Structure formats: structure tokens, C-alpha cells
Amino acid sequence: MNRNALPHTWQPSRRTFLKAALGAAGALSTAGLLSGCTGGVDPHVITLGSRLSDKNAKLGVKDVVGMFQQQTGGTVRINSVDSTSFQENVNNYLQGTPDDVFTWMSGYRMKYFADKGLVDDVSSVWQPHGGGFSDSFREASTGTDGRQYLIPFFYYPWAVFYRPSLWRERGYAPPKTFDDWVALSKRMQADGLTPIGFGVRDGWSPFGTFDYLDLRLNGVDFHRSLLAGDVSWTDNRVRSVFDTWREILPFHQPQPLGRKMSEAQQALLNKEVGMLVAGMFVAQSFPAGPDRDDLDFFPFPEIDSAVGSSAVEAPMDGFMMRKDPRNLAGAQQFLSFLTSADAAVAYAKQDPQAIPAHRDADLSGFPPLVQKSAALVQGAGSITQFLDRDTRPDFASVVMIPAMQQFLGNPNDVDGLVRSIERQKAAVFGQ
Amino acid sequence: MTSTVPPQTGTETRTPAPKIRRSRSDRWTIAVMLGLPAAIVMGLVWIPTVFTVILSFARWDGIGGTSTIEWIGTQNYVDAVQAYPPFQQALHNNVLWLAFLFVFPTILGIFLAVLLDRGLKGSRLYQSIFYIPVVLSMALVGFVWQLIYSTDGGVLNTILGTDVDWLGNPDVNIWAVMVAASWRHTGYIMLLYLAGLKAIDPSVREAALMDGAGPVRTFFRIVFPLMKPTNLLIIVITVIEALRAFDLVWVINKGRNGLELISALVTANVVGEAGRVGFGSALATIMLVISLVFIALYLWIVMRSDD
Numbered sequence: 001m002n003r004n005a006l007p008h009t010w011q012p013s014r015r016t017f018l019k020a021a022l023g024a025a026g027a028l029s030t031a032g033l034l035s036g037c038t039g040g041v042d043p044h045v046i047t048l049g050s051r052l053s054d055k056n057a058k059l060g061v062k063d064v065v066g067m068f069q070q071q072t073g074g075t076v077r078i079n080s081v082d083s084t085s086f087q088e089n090v091n092n093y094l095q096g097t098p099d100d101v102f103t104w105m106s107g108y109r110m111k112y113f114a115d116k117g118l119v120d121d122v123s124s125v126w127q128p129h130g131g132g133f134s135d136s137f138r139e140a141s142t143g144t145d146g147r148q149y150l151i152p153f154f155y156y157p158w159a160v161f162y163r164p165s166l167w168r169e170r171g172y173a174p175p176k177t178f179d180d181w182v183a184l185s186k187r188m189q190a191d192g193l194t195p196i197g198f199g200v201r202d203g204w205s206p207f208g209t210f211d212y213l214d215l216r217l218n219g220v221d222f223h224r225s226l227l228a229g230d231v232s233w234t235d236n237r238v239r240s241v242f243d244t245w246r247e248i249l250p251f252h253q254p255q256p257l258g259r260k261m262s263e264a265q266q267a268l269l270n271k272e273v274g275m276l277v278a279g280m281f282v283a284q285s286f287p288a289g290p291d292r293d294d295l296d297f298f299p300f301p302e303i304d305s306a307v308g309s310s311a312v313e314a315p316m317d318g319f320m321m322r323k324d325p326r327n328l329a330g331a332q333q334f335l336s337f338l339t340s341a342d343a344a345v346a347y348a349k350q351d352p353q354a355i356p357a358h359r360d361a362d363l364s365g366f367p368p369l370v371q372k373s374a375a376l377v378q379g380a381g382s383i384t385q386f387l388d389r390d391t392r393p394d395f396a397s398v399v400m401i402p403a404m405q406q407f408l409g410n411p412n413d414v415d416g417l418v419r420s421i422e423r424q425k426a427a428v429f430g431q
Numbered sequence: 432m433t434s435t436v437p438p439q440t441g442t443e444t445r446t447p448a449p450k451i452r453r454s455r456s457d458r459w460t461i462a463v464m465l466g467l468p469a470a471i472v473m474g475l476v477w478i479p480t481v482f483t484v485i486l487s488f489a490r491w492d493g494i495g496g497t498s499t500i501e502w503i504g505t506q507n508y509v510d511a512v513q514a515y516p517p518f519q520q521a522l523h524n525n526v527l528w529l530a531f532l533f534v535f536p537t538i539l540g541i542f543l544a545v546l547l548d549r550g551l552k553g554s555r556l557y558q559s560i561f562y563i564p565v566v567l568s569m570a571l572v573g574f575v576w577q578l579i580y581s582t583d584g585g586v587l588n589t590i591l592g593t594d595v596d597w598l599g600n601p602d603v604n605i606w607a608v609m610v611a612a613s614w615r616h617t618g619y620i621m622l623l624y625l626a627g628l629k630a631i632d633p634s635v636r637e638a639a640l641m642d643g644a645g646p647v648r649t650f651f652r653i654v655f656p657l658m659k660p661t662n663l664l665i666i667v668i669t670v671i672e673a674l675r676a677f678d679l680v681w682v683i684n685k686g687r688n689g690l691e692l693i694s695a696l697v698t699a700n701v702v703g704e705a706g707r708v709g710f711g712s713a714l715a716t717i718m719l720v721i722s723l724v725f726i727a728l729y730l731w732i733v734m735r736s737d738d
Contacts, residue, residue: 090704091493109704116494201599201684257688258582258599267583393704394492402517405688409601420516427510428707430490 046330047077049099051086052351054284060350067346068337074330094118100325101334103153106140106316107389110150113320114143120321121147122335129339132358136383140316151335153344154354155316156280157373158208158386159297166271174298178216178244181301185251188274196248197273198256199264200408203401206256207387208313209277210404212300213241215311220382223311227391229429233422242407242414244303249411257405279315279386280373281353292352295369299376310381315389316357392428399424480719487713493706500709507713518714521691524605525721528612528692529673536613537665540620545650547621548628558625565618573682576611601689608679608690616672620665627661628654663732670725674718693718 052061058080065076079099086093090104094113104110113119126148130138133152141150167173170191175181185195200206214223218237225231226238253264253273261278265285268276276282277300286292302309319338325331337343344356348366355373356363363371377383388396403421407414453461487508490501511518543561547554564572579586580597588595597607631654639649655662677694680686686695693714701711 087704088702091706095494112704116492118494203685203687255582255594255596255599257601257684258580258596258604263581263583394700394707397703398700398707402687406516409688423514424516427514427710 042075043327043330044073045075045077046101046327046334047079047099048334049086049093049102050078050080051083051103053080053082053086054351056284057351057354060347060354063346063350064338064343067343068334072333072337074333076334094322098322100327100331101319101321103317104150104320105385105389106137106150106152106318107385108391109389109393110141110320111143112393114145114147114149118323119149120323120325121145121149122151122321122332123147125151125332125335125339129336132339132341132360134359134378134383136380137316137357140383140385141318150318150320151338152316152357153318153338154348154351154357155314155377156353156355157377158212158277158279158313158315159299159373159376160275160301161268161278161282161295161297162275163268163271163294164296165294166274172274175301178301178303182248182251185248185274189251194253194267194273195251195275196253197264197267197276198252199259199261200256200405201258201260203397203405204388205261205264205278206404206408207396207400208279209245210241211313211384211387211390212277213244213303214238215313215384216300216303216307216309217241217244219307220311220384223384224390227387229391229395229425233418233425238418239414242411242417245407246411246414249408256408279313279353280355283352283369286352288352292369293367297369297372308381310379311384312377312380312382313384313386314377314380315386316383317354318357395425395428399428483712484716484719486709487716489709489712491708493701493708503709507710508717510710511713511717517687517691517696518693520689521686521693521696524691525673525676525693527605528609528676529670531609532613532616532669532673533666535609536617536620537669539613540617541624543617543621544624544628547625558622561621562618564615565622567615569612569615569678570682572611572615573679576608576614576679577683580607580611598683599688604683604689608683612672612676612679616669619668623661623665623668624658627658631657663729667729670729674722674725693721 048061048065050058050061052058061078061080065078068074068076077099081089090113093102095118104113114121121143126138126141130148133141137152137155138148141148141152143149162172162174170188170193172184172187175184188195198206211223214226217240218226222231222237226233226235231238253259253267256264262285264273264276265278265282267273268278268282269285269291283292283295286295299309299312319335321331321335339358341356341358341361344358345361345363348354348356348361348370355370355377359378361374363374384390387400391400399421403417403424406420407417486500488502488504490503490506491499543557547558551557567575577598582588582594582596582599585597587593587597595603598604635653635657636649639653644652675694676692677686677698680690680692680695681698684690685699686692687699697711697715697718700707700714
């Protein structure tokens with residue numbers, strides 16, 4: 001090889017490499033700044049950060065934004081992010097340069113960011129439009145300082161879902177009380193059918209059962225104080241929740257820890273299980289048409305008549321506004337539009353899990369299941385938001401998910417379980 | 432790095448320079464070439480590491496300025512050990528993972544490499560088959576093995592006619608996942624040993640054969656000791672693989688219920704809407720200390736063998 005040729009072939013590539021390296025380093029350091037440049041202060045442009053990334057949900061957001069643009073002449077730029085990534089990065093997102101308006105969840109998850117001063121209150125939008133929402137939605141949208149931080153958009157109640165065609169065939173009827181439910185489960189077992197579908201691999205899904213058992217046994221107030229960290233988990237009332245759960249565990253699909261919620265939903269679809277404690281999202285697993293029409297629910301049964309069964313678990317999603325939005329007037333105008341019943345209806349038409357949060361939403365064009373869900377929530381004595389929204393999210397994910405899984409793996413050691421939860425609660429809540 | 436320089440002016444005739452001459456721009460270039468990577472390593476590795484260790488003594492949710500950090504001493508470490516059951520499990524699982532990875536894929540990899548090295552018919556084909564999992568991402572490996580292990584419709588239960596909860600039973604799932612991890616790791620080990628075997632002078636084996644050593648004896652007495660550099664490399668790779676194990680358990684159940692690994696616990700605590708930055712940092716620091724033990728051990732072995 002000719003030694004002298006070497007520098008010639010080498011020099012340009014070295015320069016190129018350097019340029020590339022400098023370019024990459026520059027890109028890394030300015031990436032944060034660049035993302036902040038989008039939008040500008042054009043009063044016609046509003047940016048919307050959306051975690052509604054499911055195919056149907058995306059269509060719904062597009063329709064809603066289309067309606068807004070047509071009505072007002074404003075422009076909304078949608079930044080859709082996969083919902084898991086959105087959730088995992090939300091801390092950084094809100095501390096960086098978030099969009100003017102973004103989709104988020106009710107309850108503690110909302111309060112947390114409100115307390116941290118990362119979002120602006122939207123009380124001014126609530127004042128003229130608040131009448132469209134029930135008191136429980138107002139409560140779920142209100143921060144610790146008494147101001148509203150969220151515009152309710154849609155919700156998805158939890159209940160016990162089943163397939164009417166299968167039940168008609170076998171002659172089952174929806175139970176009203178816990179004893180009826182147990183009797184029905186026994187009958188299903190005798191018929192060779194697994195009564196209750198169960199998939200816990202994702203971690204969060206047993207929260208629904210836990211919440212309902214606690215609500216039916218101990219009432220809403222106790223449930224709320226427990227999740228707020230004010231009551232000890234070693235309280236006998238908590239033990240009774242786990243004891244009652246252990247009673248009905250034999251009716252659940254076995255080996256739930258290895259099964260995802262979506263697999264349990266599939267089992268319901270395939271009529272391998274008789275029932276499933278789930279949220280309306282179960283409808284997403286049912287293909288539109290005869291299958292989705294053959295899906296119904298009954299409210300979680302009453303356990304103690306003194307407590308009743310009027311509390312409904314119905315997580316609500318909505319929109320929040322970033323701190324000091326670049327386009328405050330536009331963001332408020334857009335949020336006002338989102339409080340309208342028409343906007344919520346336009347979205348819910350695309351997303352089968354969503355029930356419009358607005359009380360005047362015209363549901364006549366919706367399937368009976370949606371109408372029934374809305375009636376369930378409207379008639380509810382109180383609404384809870386699901387365990388991971390009613391307590392600190394870190395407590396829910398770091399402590400409660402492993403605790404639930406531990407209970408389902410070894411249901412007999414309730415004593416050790418509640419003591420372990422209480423000990424970890426102290427570490428998380430910093431008490 | 433080559434340091435020959437092209438003539439700065441076009442009139443000069445090129446003569447091989449006995450001494451390296453560096454122009455100003457070249458010196459600048461070298462400074463940047465060395466400085467930039469150093470800065471990147473400092474900025475992306477060392478400084479974050481130091482901050483992680485500092486933050487491990489704090490309670491902080493990652494929101495707001497440094498004034499919102501609450502210093503709580505070693506409380507996070509105490510909590511990790513005393514009030515965080517997954518941590519003990521994770522330590523146990525990490526050690527198990529390391530031991531399993533050392534024993535199972537390494538032995539299998541060596542065995543496959545030796546077989547393939549004997550020049551079987553179609554050995555290239557076998558080689559490709561065993562190597563294919565290595566090019567798959569761990570997330571994809573996790574997806575593939577979920578189809579195999581699934582309780583309801585999984586391949587394994589269907590073939591065996593069993594009803595084992597491969598992914599949900601905390602006594603079983605760690606082994607199931609380690610087998611999946613080995614499926615990928617074995618191909619890697621095999622390829623490295625194949626390269627090592629090819630590098631051995633055939634005359635050494637011939638000599639052993641002449642002295643009447645059988646193939647097994649030749650391998651363990653002659654070939655294996657000669658592959659010391661490869662063996663060291665395997666140790667390093669396996670330790671790294673065991674410590675960074677994360678993707679597979681995260682894909683399956685986010686590292687819970689029997690699949691706890693320290694890396695997964697760090698992620699579960701730090702990532703998300705209400706990060707426990709301090710507590711996660713404490714876990715990460717513990718992981719760093721464990722890694723340092725292995726790094727020190729490796730350096731000690733390498734340095735010693737240089738003498």
C-alpha cells in the first residue's frame with residue numbers, strides 16, 4: 001500500500017467525522033430548545049399533547065379538533081405520543097416545553113401536578129361551563145387549593161361484564177347481592193364454566209376488584225381516607241376486604257399472575273369465562289358488530305346493605321393546561337370548546353370505551369351499552385377514580401401492584417401483607 | 432492513530448518524514464478528537480453517576496429546582512433493605528441470573544462451538560440457526576417467548592400437555608425467563624468460542640494427538656487453556672449481560688412477581704409521573720457498587736496476566 005496515499009484518503013473522512021460528531025453533540029444540546037420553538041405565539045395556533053394514541057382514539061381527537069377549527073378558525077396542532085411513553089415521561093414533559101393543552105387523568109394524578117405548580121388552573125373555563133358536569137366530576141377536577149385543573153371529557157365505568165347470549169343459553173341472571181353472586185359462580189362452576197375471568201400480569205387490573213370490595217364493605221369515605229394514607233392498612237376493615245376477596249378467589253380464572261388483562265378479555269369474548277370485572281375498555285377487545293352488541297354488564301354486587309352499592313368506579317379523562325401557555329387565549333378558547341357536549345360526543349363516537357362526560361351529551365345515537373354506562377354513573381351515589389388515581393401514583397405502582405400480586409400468589413398471609421404495605425406506605429408518603 | 436500529515440503547501444515535494452510534524456490545525460484536531468469523547472464520557476457517564484450517588488441520600492420527586500430536594504441521609508438505603516421486599520428478591524435474582532448465565536449458556540455455547548468446529552456437514556447452517564437469536568432485540572425475544580410460555584394458548588403447555596403458569600408462578604418464571612435469555616446468549620458464546628477455536632494452531636492439536644491424547648483430553652488440557660483470552664472475554668460479556676438484564680422481565684411483567692431485577696426496580700421507581708428519584712438512585716448506587724466489584728475483579732485478573 002502506498003503510504004503517501006493514506007493522508008489523502010484519511011483527511012476528508014476525519015473532517016467529516018468531526019463535523020458529524022460536533023453536529024451530533026450540537027443536536028443533543030439543542031434538541032430541548034428546538035422543541036420549544038414549535039407553536040410560537042401565533043394566536044391561531046394551539047398545541048395539543050395527546051396520549052390518546054389508540055387507533056380509534058386518534059380518529060376521535062382528529063374529529064374534535066376538526067370541529068373546533070371549523071367553528072372558530074383557530075388551528076390546533078396535535079402531538080400524539082404513545083400513551084405508555086406519555087405517562088412515563090410526563091414529569092420531564094411538563095418541566096420542559098409542554099404543549100398548551102394536554103390530555104391527562106383525574107384525581108391524584110391531576111392534583112399532583114397542580115400542587116407542583118406545573119399546570120395552570122382552568123377555573124375561568126369552569127365558571128361559565130361547569131354546569132355541564134356532575135358534582136363528582138367537578139370534585140375529580142379540583143385541586144387541593146379548591147381550583148379546577150382539568151376539563152372532564154370522557155369516562156369509562158367499571159362493572160362486571162358478561163355475554164347475554166351465553167347467559168340466556170344457560171339461564172343465568174345478573175346477581176344483585178354478593179351472596180347471589182357467589183351462588184351464581186358456584187352454578188357456573190358446576191356447569192363447567194370458569195365464573196370470573198382474571199388477568200393480573202399487567203399489575204393494575206386487580207385494583208378494580210379491590211376498590212369495589214372496599215367500597216361495598218367499608219364505604220366511599222373509608223376508601224378515600226385509606227388511599228390518602230390517613231388510615232392504617234393494618235386496620236381490620238382492610239383485612240376484611242382481603243378476607244372477602246379470598247372467599248371468591250376460587251371462582252376466578254386460575255393462575256392470573258401469568259395472564260394479561262387483554263387475555264382475560266379474550267376469554268370473555270370466547271365465552272371461556274362467565275364474567276369479568278373490568279372497565280368499559282373491555283369493549284375495545286370486542287369487534288364492532290354482533291360481538292360488541294353481545295356485551296353487557298351489571299353493577300358490582302352489594303355486600304352490606306348498610307353500605308349499599310351506589311358507589312361507582314369511573315375513571316375520568318380530560319384536558320389540562322400547561323403553566324403559562326404560549327397561547328393562553330387560544331388554549332382557553334379550545335378548552336371552552338371541549339366543555340361542550342358536542343365535542344365529547346364526537347370523540348366518543350370513535351372510541352368505544354369512552355362515555356361523554358358532559359351531562360347533556362345526546363347519547364341516543366349510541367349503543368345501549370354506552371347508554372347504560374352513562375345511566376350507571378349518573379345514578380351513582382359517589383364516583384371513585386380507580387386506585388392509581390385516588391392515591392399517590394408512586395404508592396400505587398411501587399407498593400400496591402406488588403402487594404396485590406403477593407396476595408394473589410399467597411392469599412392466606414393477609415396479616416403479613418397489610419403490615420408490609422403499611423411499612424412501605426410510611427417510606428413512600430414520607431411519614 | 433495515523434499522524435502523517437499532507438503537505439501544507441502544494442509546492443513541497445513529498446518525502447517520508449522521519450519525525451512527526453503537527454501543524455496548528457492538526458494539534459487542534461487531536462485536541463478535539465480526544466477532548467470531545469472525554470467530554471462526552473464525563474458528561475454522559477461520570478457526572479450523572481456522581482449525581483446519582485449524591486441524590487441517593489435525598490427524597491426528591493424530580494420536580495422543581497434543587498431547593499425542593501430534601502436530604503434524608505441514608506434513609507433510602509435503610510428503606511431499600513428493610514421496607515422494600517422486592518429489593519431482596521432482586522438481589523437474589525440478579526445473583527441467580529449471573530450464575531445461570533455462567534453455567535448454562537457457556538457450557539452449551541462451548542459444546543456447540545466444539546461440535547461445529549469439527550466441520551460437520553452444513554455447519555454454517557447450524558451456526559446461523561444458533562446465532563439468529565443474538566441479532567434479535569431483547570424486547571422481541573420477550574415477545575417470542577411469551578407466545579411459548581403463555582398459560583392459555585402457549586406452545587409449551589400445548590406440547591407438554593401441562594398446565595404450568597410459566598410466567599406467573601414466582602417459583603417458575605425466573606427460570607423460564609433465564610432460559611429465554613440463554614436462548615439468545617448461547618449463540619453469542621458459541622460464536623466467540625468458534626473464533627477462539629479457529630485461532631488455535633492446528634499443530635498443537637496434532638502434537639496432542641501424536642502423544643495419544645483423546646479429543647476430550649485434548650480439549651480440556653490443551654485447547655481450553657490456550658483460549659484464555661476468549662475465556663476472559665466470555666466472563667466479561669456474561670457479567671455485563673447479567674447486570675444489564677432488564678428488557679426481558681420488563682416486557683413480561685415490568686419486573687414484578689418473581690422477576691425482580693435491580694435494573695427493573697430502578698426504572699420502576701424513577702420513571703413515571705411521580706418518580707422516587709432519591710430511592711431509585713439509592714438502588715442504582717447499590718447496583719453500581721456490585722458492578723464495581725466485578726470490574727475490579729476483572730481488572731485484577733487482566734493486570735496480573737500481563738505480568
